[in-house]
Amino acid sequence: MSENNHVNLPPKYDHVAIERDRYSFWLEGKFFEATGDTNKTPFSIVIPPPNVTGKLHLGHAWDTTMQDTISRMKRMQGYDVLWLPGMDHAGIATQAVVEAKLKETEGKSRYDLGREKFVDTVWEWKEEYADHIREQWGKLGLGLDYTRERFTLDDGLSDAVQEVFVNLYEKGLIYRGEYIINWDPATKTALSDIEVIYEEVNGKFYHMRYPIKDSDETIEIATTRPETMLGDTAVAVHPEDERYKHLIGKKIVLPIVGREIEIVADDYVDMEFGSGAVKITPAHDPNDFEIGNRHNLDRVLVMNEDGTMNENAGQYEGLDRFECRKQIVKDLQEAGILFDIEDHVHQVGHSERSGAVVEPYLSTQWFVNMQPLADRAVELQNTKEKVNFVPNRFEGTYLHWLENIRDWCISRQLWWGHRIPAWYHKETKEIYVGKEAPADIENWEQDSDVLDTWFSSALWPFSTMGWPDEESEDFKRYFPTDVLVTGYDIIFFWVARMIFQGLEFTDEKPFKDVLIHGLIRDAEGRKMSKSLGNGVDPMEVIEKYGADALRYFLLTGSTPGQDLRFHWEKVESTWNFANKIWNASRFALMNMDGLTYEEIDLTGEMSLPDKWILTRLNETIEHVTMNTDKYEFGEAGRYLYNFIWDDFCDWYIEMAKISLYGDDETKKATTRSVLAHVLDQTLRMLHPYMPFITEEIWQQLPHEGASITVATWPTVNNKFHDVEASNQMEQVMAIIKSVRNIRAEVDTPMSRQVNMILKPTSTEALEQLSVNRLFIERFCNTSELTIDEDAIVPEQAMSAVVTGAEIFLPLEGLIDFEKEIARLEKELEKWNKEVALVEKKLSNKGFVEKAPAQVVEAEKKKQIEYEEKRRIVQDRLHELKA
RNA sequence: GACUCCGUAGCUCAGCUGGGAGAGCGCUACCUUGACAGGGUAGAGGUCGUUGGUUCGAGCCCAAUCGGAGUCACCA
Numbered sequence: 001m002s003e004n005n006h007v008n009l010p011p012k013y014d015h016v017a018i019e020r021d022r023y024s025f026w027l028e029g030k031f032f033e034a035t036g037d038t039n040k041t042p043f044s045i046v047i048p049p050p051n052v053t054g055k056l057h058l059g060h061a062w063d064t065t066m067q068d069t070i071s072r073m074k075r076m077q078g079y080d081v082l083w084l085p086g087m088d089h090a091g092i093a094t095q096a097v098v099e100a101k102l103k104e105t106e107g108k109s110r111y112d113l114g115r116e117k118f119v120d121t122v123w124e125w126k127e128e129y130a131d132h133i134r135e136q137w138g139k140l141g142l143g144l145d146y147t148r149e150r151f152t153l154d155d156g157l158s159d160a161v162q163e164v165f166v167n168l169y170e171k172g173l174i175y176r177g178e179y180i181i182n183w184d185p186a187t188k189t190a191l192s193d194i195e196v197i198y199e200e201v202n203g204k205f206y207h208m209r210y211p212i213k214d215s216d217e218t219i220e221i222a223t224t225r226p227e228t229m230l231g232d233t234a235v236a237v238h239p240e241d242e243r244y245k246h247l248i249g250k251k252i253v254l255p256i257v258g259r260e261i262e263i264v265a266d267d268y269v270d271m272e273f274g275s276g277a278v279k280i281t282p283a284h285d286p287n288d289f290e291i292g293n294r295h296n297l298d299r300v301l302v303m304n305e306d307g308t309m310n311e312n313a314g315q316y317e318g319l320d321r322f323e324c325r326k327q328i329v330k331d332l333q334e335a336g337i338l339f340d341i342e343d344h345v346h347q348v349g350h351s352e353r354s355g356a357v358v359e360p361y362l363s364t365q366w367f368v369n370m371q372p373l374a375d376r377a378v379e380l381q382n383t384k385e386k387v388n389f390v391p392n393r394f395e396g397t398y399l400h401w402l403e404n405i406r407d408w409c410i411s412r413q414l415w416w417g418h419r420i421p422a423w424y425h426k427e428t429k430e431i432y433v434g435k436e437a438p439a440d441i442e443n444w445e446q447d448s449d450v451l452d453t454w455f456s457s458a459l460w461p462f463s464t465m466g467w468p469d470e471e472s473e474d475f476k477r478y479f480p481t482d483v484l485v486t487g488y489d490i491i492f493f494w495v496a497r498m499i500f501q502g503l504e505f506t507d508e509k510p511f512k513d514v515l516i517h518g519l520i521r522d523a524e525g526r527k528m529s530k531s532l533g534n535g536v537d538p539m540e541v542i543e544k545y546g547a548d549a550l551r552y553f554l555l556t557g558s559t560p561g562q563d564l565r566f567h568w569e570k571v572e573s574t575w576n577f578a579n580k581i582w583n584a585s586r587f588a589l590m591n592m593d594g595l596t597y598e599e600i601d602l603t604g605e606m607s608l609p610d611k612w613i614l615t616r617l618n619e620t621i622e623h624v625t626m627n628t629d630k631y632e633f634g635e636a637g638r639y640l641y642n643f644i645w646d647d648f649c650d651w652y653i654e655m656a657k658i659s660l661y662g663d664d665e666t667k668k669a670t671t672r673s674v675l676a677h678v679l680d681q682t683l684r685m686l687h688p689y690m691p692f693i694t695e696e697i698w699q700q701l702p703h704e705g706a707s708i709t710v711a712t713w714p715t716v717n718n719k720f721h722d723v724e725a726s727n728q729m730e731q732v733m734a735i736i737k738s739v740r741n742i743r744a745e746v747d748t749p750m751s752r753q754v755n756m757i758l759k760p761t762s763t764e765a766l767e768q769l770s771v772n773r774l775f776i777e778r779f780c781n782t783s784e785l786t787i788d789e790d791a792i793v794p795e796q797a798m799s800a801v802v803t804g805a806e807i808f809l810p811l812e813g814l815i816d817f818e819k820e821i822a823r824l825e826k827e828l829e830k831w832n833k834e835v836a837l838v839e840k841k842l843s844n845k846g847f848v849e850k851a852p853a854q855v856v857e858a859e860k861k862k863q864i865e866y867e868e869k870r871r872i873v874q875d876r877l878h879e880l881k882a
Numbered sequence: 883g884a885c886u887c888c889g890u891a892g893c894u895c896a897g898c899u900g901g902g903a904g905a906g907c908g909c910u911a912c913c914u915u916g917a918c919a920g921g922g923u924a925g926a927g928g929u930c931g932u933u934g935g936u937u938c939g940a941g942c943c944c945a946a947u948c949g950g951a952g953u954c955a956c957c958a
Contacts, residue, residue, distance in 0.1 A: 001928085011917085043886085198955095205958095223958065236958090270957055278958045287958075347956075393886065397953070400885075404955080487952085516886095525951085558897075562887080563951090567894065573906055576920055586919035627898085634896065638905070653917075737924090744924040749913065781915095797955030837902080847901095855901055855939095 007698050009589060012580035014576070015546025018138045019692045023138040031075075031709040032143040034082035036477065039242070042080035042764075044478035045071055046461050047144065048486050049152060051090035053097040053129050053261040056136045058520040058528065058566060059487065061538040062554045066515065066633065067485045069555060072688035073628050075143070076713035082478045083143060084464055086150035087130055091453040092187055092353045096806060098122045115415050124415050126151075135810055136424075139539060140546050141691045143709065148474070152456040153418070160463035161418045161456045164505060169422075169433045173369045174410075176422070176431070177210060180286040181409050183361035185307030185321075187353035189413040190365050192452060193406060194492050195356050196349040199856040205344035206329065208337050209236060210279075213251040214258060215658050219244070220275040222462035224346060225284075226332065229254070229361040230313045231300040238292055239265035240321045241276050255337045256328070257314065264295045282363040305413075308805040312870055321359070366411040366449070373500040374405040380499070381776045387499060388513045390631055391561040394488060401492050412453045417450030458497035463607050468505075479506065483513040488561065491516070496734040515631050518563035525565055536566055548690035549574040555689055556637035577641060578693050578805050581686070584649050588679050591660050591672060597702040600677055602720070604670035608732070608772055611725035616647050617678050618716045624685050625713070633689070640686055648678065649734065657827040658778055676702050681714040731804055732775050738807050739780040745823070746798060746814045746855035753783035757791045761868065765804035795879075798826075801872045817880060831870035838863045 010017075026032060034042075050060055067083060075081040095110075098121060102108050110118045130151075137144060150157060168174040182191040197488075205595050206226045209218035219235055232254055237244035244263070250261045261280075268291055269278050282292025283299040292299060302313045309316045309324045316324045332338035349358040380386055381399060389395040411420060421430045423444040438444045465479045466472025480502070486495060488711045495514055502510035521527060522534040529535065540627070556562040606614075608794035610794045620643040652675075659671040680701055687694040687708050697707040705711050735758070743750060758776070760766035769776070769787050777785050797810040798820065841847050841859055848856055 009917095012921090013918090068928085220958075225958095273957050277957095280958090284939065284958080397886075400954070557895080562895095565894065567907085570894075574922085576918095577906095579920060583918035583921085585917080590917070593952095630898085632898075635898075638896070642905080649917085650922080653916095657916090740923060741925090744912070747912080750923075751913080751915070808958055838930095841901095844938055848938080850938050851901070858901085 009697070013579040013693075014691070015548065016543070017576070018696045019139075019141070019542075019547055022695060023141060025147070026143070026707065026709060029707055029709075031707050032604075033145045033542040035080050036312050036473070037080050040078060040080035040478050042082065043071070044082040044084070045072045045483055045485070046084045046464055046481055047086060048484075049086045049088040049150075049457070049460065049484055049492075050133060051093050051135070052126050052151070053090065053094045054133075056133060058536055058538050059542075061140055061550065062517060062520060062564065063485055063487065064137070064142050064555050065551045066517065066611045066631070068140070068484075068691075069551075069628070069688040070483060070631070070707065071631060072143055072691065073713060075709065076684065076687070076707070078712065080135035081143075082145055082148070082680060084148050084150065084478075085137065085142075085146060086280075086464060086633075087133060087152070088453060088457060088461070089126070089151065089153040089417060091412055091414050091417040091450060092189065093453075094122060094126075094351060095414050096187065098125050098562060099120055103126070107704050110415065118415055125717075125794070130372055133397070135598045136539060137754065139542050139547060143691075148464070152460070156309070156466070157456060157459070158418060158469055159449065159465045160459050162421045163468045164367065164459060164501065165421055165451070165455075165603060166433055166435055168507070173372060174366060175369060176364065176366050176456070178362065178364045179367070180284070180289045180360050181363050181365050182304070182349060182351075183359045183363065184351040184354055184356050185305065186351060186356035187360055187414075188305045190361075190411060191351060191358065191410055192361060192454075194411050195352045196348050197352050197793055198347040200345055201348040201609065203344050203346050203348065204337055205342040206332075207340040207342065208255075209339060210252045210255065212247065212263075213249070213253050217247070219247065219252065219263065219277050221277050221279045222274050223279060225325070226279045226338070227313075227328050228284045228302065228311070229279060229280045230257055230309070230316065231283050231302040231330070232279045233259075233282055233292065233297040233300055234261050234264050234295060236264050236269050236278045236280050237276060238269040238271045239267065241269075241271050242244060243276060248294070248316070255332060255335060259788070262295075264291070264297075266291050266294065270727075275725070279507060279546055280816075282698045285360050285441055286546075287800075289362070290754070299362055303359065303361070307356075307359060310538040351509060365409050366422075366447075366451075368408040368410055369405050370405040374402045376503050379501040380401050385509065387509050387511065390515045392625065394491060394516045394561065396716075397488070398491055398496055402443055402496060408452075410455050411447075411449040412452055413448075414450050417453065418456055420447040420449050420451060422447040422772075445554060447625070453495055457494055458501040459505075461498055461502060473652045479510070480508045481511045483515055484511040485517070486516045488516050488518060497866060506871055513631075516561050518558065518561060521565045522565055523565055523567050526561075528566075541571055545571045545575040546578065546692065548578050548693050551691075552577065552637060552689050555633040557634070558639075559634055560631055560807070577645070578690065580649060580864060581690075582697070583652060585679060585683075585701070586688060588675050589700055591674060592702065595672060595676055595702050597704045600673045600680075600702060601669065602673055602677060604666060604673070606670055606674065607655075607659055607667065608725055608729055608775065609652055610674045611722040612729035613647065613652040613667040613678055614674065614717075615722050615726045617681055617714075618718075618721050621685065621716050625715075628688065637689055639641065640682070640689070644682060644686075648682065652678070654779075684714050686706060687711075718788045728772060731765075731768065731802065732772050732779075734802040735776055735805065735807060736779045738802055739809065742798045742800055742807075742809055746811055746816075747812060748811060750781055752780050756780055756794055756809050757783040757786045757788070757797070757810070759791055759793075759806040759808070760789055761804055761806065769805060799876050801869045803869075806872050821877065821880055824873055824880070827874045828870065828877060831866055832874060835863070835870055838866060 031248060048055060048063060070081040071081045101108055167172060182196045184191050203224050204223055205224060207222045209220050211218050221235060235252055247263045248265045250263050252263060254261050280288045280291050282289045283298050283301040300312050302309055303321060304310045307321045309319050313318050316327060319327060329338060351358055378399060421433060422437060423438055423446050426443055426445055432438050461480050461481050462475060463473040467475050498510045502508060519527060526532060526534060538550060549571050553571045620639060623639045624636045656671050656675055659667040662668060683694040683698050695708045748754065758769055760769055766789060773787060793808045794810040796812045796815055798810040800807045800817060838859055842863060
């Protein structure tokens with residue numbers, strides 16, 4: 001075929017070839033850069049900045065693909081889109097990775113290098129990792145504006161961090177104090193509450209009897225952490241507890257240690273639990289700390305920062321806390337103090353990062369006073385201006401957390417991060433907090449700690465836009481952002497904090513919508529994790545099946561808020577979809593015959609399939625646009641899939657061949673235009689889902705503009721909305737399906753021509769069928785087609801019934817009458833049931849009176865149709881049995 | 883202990899404001915039809931966890947219950 005010469009699409013869909021150079025084409029065209037065009041409405045998204053040392057995993061791919069899909073559609077809809085990229089310095093995570101590398105390559109610790117040199121080393125690593133992440137973003141096809149890329153430790157963001165810290169300090173919303181915090185002995189830093197993961201652990205419950213001074217009595221207490229007894233400074237009982245009332249105020253000689261501690265009364269103690277007496281260790285337990293404050297108790301810290309016992313542990317000094325536990329249990333048992341050990345399942349806190357058992361530990365740290373900030377965020381949700389959570393139920397989790405908020409420990413004993421802008425006077429011990437160091441710097445010492453990574457992340461939507469400079473162009477134009485996309489696992493870490501910081505510092509919510517997605521799991525439903533080794537590298541998926549297939553799989557694989565299981569087979573079937581599009585496009589191109597975009601002409605007289613596919617296109621545009629707007633990517637994607645595969649490929653292209661391969665040049669030209677138009681519009685809609693393949697094909701098709709990324713989004717065209725044609729097409733399709741069915745029944749392949757008789761059930765149907773007979777002839781492969789109400793049907797014929805017509809295929813010698821009668825009886829039974837059901841409904845007074853008129857009307861129509869079909873099948877059975 | 887989510891065809895999942903169940907993969911039979919055999923055509927397969935309730939009508943709303951997952955808070 002000579003037309004083949006015009007086709008530049010290779011015969012095979014090759015995702016590697018297609019995707020290879022496309023991203024640089026987009027970047028060079030600057031299609032992803034926000035234009036600042038004031039004729040357009042701004043639309044902005046900030047990327048959740050990935051950890052700079054991390055490799056992007058499938059979760060990132062999912063998260064960013066959604067953002068890309070949204071922003072690509074918005075761009076096509078004419079918005080001035082800013083999708084701002086960036087990365088997070090990720091304090092603990094990064095420091096841990098670099099420390100490990102350092103040990104591995106040079107056998108050195110961070111202390112060997114010293115603070116300054118170590119931080120320099122991290123910066124070097126950072127550049128390398130950042131390049132890698134950008135490369136992965138490119139492979140995914142993300143439309144990011146790299147001219148605005150930010151890093152949480154760059155100058156601008158550091159300035160914002162300091163501004164916020166100083167401001168909150170001056171307002172009294174940041175304070176420094178000595179409290180029990182969560183201490184991670186592995187990384188030797190404090191953690192915030194949400195960085196502690198509680199896991200059920202099979203532990204022990206140790207029961208002890210403490211001797212009371214100058215008495216033979218003992219008091220029974222129990223603990224899960226016996227080593228902390230070294231730091232006990234009291235035993236508490238309930239003031240109303242009759243068992244112990246006489247002991248209040250008496251002294252205990254703390255075993256091993258020998259310290260005298262008092263028995264105090266405190267309401268906190270639950271008389272019902274255990275013995276009703278509690279050992280109090282103010283330096284190692286938050287509740288004990290509170291009790292200690294109320295009773296002015298000493299705070300005896302018995303551990304070092306690395307989890308070993310310190311000098312207050314006496315003979316146990318230097319032992320690891322768990323070694324010490326073993327030893328102390330043994331010693332106490334021998335001394336007869338510890339008299340029982342019980343198995344006990346309880347929740348033990350572990351560091352989110354290191355996995356080490358978190359130690360409640362007395363320490364001086366910086367905190368954010370959360371209540372006022374949280375109150376404001378909660379308040380916002382009672383107004384019309386509230387942040388819109390999708391799905392909505394996550395607003396509940398968010399609010400629940402805010403309503404039970406506790407102060408946020410923000411100092412970390414790390415080197416990699418934003419240094420706390422506080423200085424202590426060497427002599428007076430006075431504290432100075434400010435963006436600039438004190439003038440007489442030689443007399444001061446800066447706080448050695450850095451801030452929690454999330455402290456800077458919380459400012460991300462506005463710090464990236466130029467804040468604290470409120471006159472910054474980007475801040476004025478693109479803040480607040482439109483939507484934030486993230487997983488439910490970081491609602492507390494990040495979403496909540498961005499909201500209260502946004503409110504506090506910009507008086508605005510940082511985003512209008514929050515789209516929450518779930519977690520990616522493996523095929524068995526397990527979380528993907530390093531330890532299980534069940535992680536899947538998105539780059540591997542892209543290599544095998546292409547970014548388009550991966551993206552489509554991720555977008556359509558689940559509903560908002562739900563987890564997603566990864567299945568290779570699903571990605572593979574998505575690849576098949578891409579291949580289908582590829583080949584349908586090849587067909588179209590083979591028939592374009594040099595058509596240009598300007599020559600696309602939809603004014604000519606159209607065939608039935610032309611009118612039908614344009615109507616279906618309208619429906620698809622409506623559906624896809626609405627659902628993408630609602631973030632229902634699954635719904636939109638599936639609708640497109642069905643439209644492309646079933647309607648466009650299986651029906652329209654097949655039927656278009658009639659005019660494309662025919663002699664009527666006018667019809668041919670019209671169909672060619674329709675084909676080009678529908679494909680063009682379809683590719684545009686599919687583009688946010690599968691950017692690479694759609695761009696590749698679109699460039700080959702008659703088109704205008706430099707790139708599909710900046711083509712306009714399709715809108716419904718009422719001029720081509722022909723319901724009547726659609727109904728006729730449906731009827732033709734129904735007839736074709738019935739004939740295929742019969743042919744399969746009697747083993748008569750489509751390649752064999754057959755005679756066919758159509759008996760219309762109305763003059764209207766007669767007219768329509770006559771007009772559309774060409775399609776019926778062609779797709780039923782008839783040798784002779786009779787359309788006649790009074791046609792005489794040979795005795796040996798297979799029959800079927802569709803709305804408006806009875807179908808007969810005279811197939812002498814091929815029919816097994818018994819089988820045919822059985823088949824018809826089965827069908828009769830079906831119609832009997834349907835008729836009975838409709839009749840039951842319609843005879844139900846309640847239904848007729850209360851159901852909406854259109855529903856009742858539809859039922860009445862069904863009744864007529866089913867009764868007609870039943871009658872026809874019945875008659876046919878009579879004939880055959882006669 | 884509080885709360886949330888899930889339980890629909892063999893498997894993985896859809897099913898929008900309630901009007902009589904869908905897709906992909908898998909399975910069966912047939913088909914080298916001029917874009918595609920990674921394709922086409924026709925099919926089989928579901929008491930929508932269970933029990934009540936509301937309603938003319940429930941997979942969809944309410945209650946209870948069973949099973950699975952998760953979040954938060956926890957008594958030493």
